[in-house]
Amino acid sequence: MTDTLLRPRRSVLYMPGANERALEKAKGIDADALILDLEDAVAPDAKPEARERVCAAVTSGEYGHRELAIRVNGIGTEWHEADLAAAAQAGPDAVLVPKVNSAAEVLQLVTALEKAGAPEKTALWAMVETPVALLQAAEIAAAHDRLTVIVMGTNDVVNETYGLHVPGRNPVVLTSLSIALLAARAAGKVILDGVYNDVKNLEGFDAEARQGREMGFDGKTLIHPSQVEPANAVFGPSDDEVEHAKAMISAFEEAKAVGQGVVTYNGRMVEELHVRDAQRILALHEAITAR
Numbered sequence: 443m444t445d446t447l448l449r450p451r452r453s454v455l456y457m458p459g460a461n462e463r464a465l466e467k468a469k470g471i472d473a474d475a476l477i478l479d480l481e482d483a484v485a486p487d488a489k490p491e492a493r494e495r496v497c498a499a500v501t502s503g504e505y506g507h508r509e510l511a512i513r514v515n516g517i518g519t520e521w522h523e524a525d526l527a528a529a530a531q532a533g534p535d536a537v538l539v540p541k542v543n544s545a546a547e548v549l550q551l552v553t554a555l556e557k558a559g560a561p562e563k564t565a566l567w568a569m570v571e572t573p574v575a576l577l578q579a580a581e582i583a584a585a586h587d588r589l590t591v592i593v594m595g596t597n598d599v600v601n602e603t604y605g606l607h608v609p610g611r612n613p614v615v616l617t618s619l620s621i622a623l624l625a626a627r628a629a630g631k632v633i634l635d636g637v638y639n640d641v642k643n644l645e646g647f648d649a650e651a652r653q654g655r656e657m658g659f660d661g662k663t664l665i666h667p668s669q670v671e672p673a674n675a676v677f678g679p680s681d682d683e684v685e686h687a688k689a690m691i692s693a694f695e696e697a698k699a700v701g702q703g704v705v706t707y708n709g710r711m712v713e714e715l716h717v718r719d720a721q722r723i724l725a726l727h728e729a730i731t732a733r
């Protein structure tokens with residue numbers, strides 16, 4: 443597995459690029475990654491100032507282990523080109539582009555990042571959040587190696603499909619999440635679940651985060667500091683999971699040594715593929731511990 447895939451992204455916190463207090467506060471929040479937003483969370487008049495603010499935040503070097511992404515305004519908006527140029531110069535870990543609608547747009551964005559002088563370490567992250575994008579998710583995810591992370595935008599999915607936000611998420615949202623997840627996995631990319639809007643409802647947040655983990659998401663995008671710790675707990679392997687993975691690998695290795703390709707551990711069948719998943723869990727645990 444590559445370093446990019448293994449980097450912990452259990453908790454990925456958005457913050458409005460115009461909000462100096464939030465940018466300052468984020469230096470002490472235990473999120474794996476921060477998305478400094480220039481899109482939805484920033485009013486049109488505040489965008490130029492927010493752009494300067496987030497670029498200064500990125501170049502400050504004051505965010506420690508946290509992976510930093512700048513979310514620029516989408517292709518075709520009046521701010522997109524200036525955002526992309528400034529972000530490329532600041533050189534965050536990633537530039538996140540909302541509402542990416544085709545593989546051709548991914549290639550266009552990669553070219554634009556190169557032309558703007560983005561350092562090699564700056565990856566492209568793309569939001570899949572429109573019906574047209576979801577229907578081409580596989581092509582988008584596989585379009586270029588510089589695209590490493592797919593980010594779900596479930597507010598836009600609900601908006602564009604005229605659906606409703608309901609506990610457990612409506613079937614169209616679940617279908618969208620499934621399609622994007624399959625596309626990301628087919629292309630070997632990381633995928634992050636969408637945000638949970640009801641900031642005061644931590645029980646609801648926990649249920650939605652667990653649903654995302656069960657589906658296979660690598661982590662969840664967040665909008666409030668109170669969501670960080672629960673996301674880290676849900677998406678990080680627990681001590682029990684780590685012990686279970688180690689014991690399962692040992693049981694399988696013992697069986698293999700005497701020529702068996704399958705064994706039962708704790709009453710359940712274990713084959714090579716289960717061992718690979720256990721190794722992935724241990725590698726994620728090590729990456730979290732090493733931070």
Ligand SMILES: CC(C)(COP(=O)(O)OP(=O)(O)OC[C@H]1O[C@@H](n2cnc3c(N)ncnc32)[C@H](O)[C@@H]1OP(=O)(O)O)[C@@H](O)C(=O)NCCC(=O)NCCSC(=O)C[C@H](O)C(=O)O
Pocket residue numbers: 455456457458463464465467468479482483540571594595596597598599636637641664665666667
């Ligand atoms: C949702 C909020 C507007 C709530 O704000 P507020 O009521 O002010 O929160 P609190 O008073 O509880 O804040 C407590 C302290 O925490 C700091 N804070 C709050 N949010 C953040 C944050 N995101 N990052 C860092 N710090 C944060 C406050 O400054 C307070 O600090 P202190 O002064 O020391 O007490 C607000 O949380 C918020 O703006 N959240 C982010 C909103 C956002 O970025 N939205 C855009 C991304 S979501 C999206 O677009 C999804 C996608 O595209 C889709 O389609 O789904």
Ligand SMILES: [Mg+2]
Pocket residue numbers: 482540571595596597598
């Ligand atoms: Mg959106």
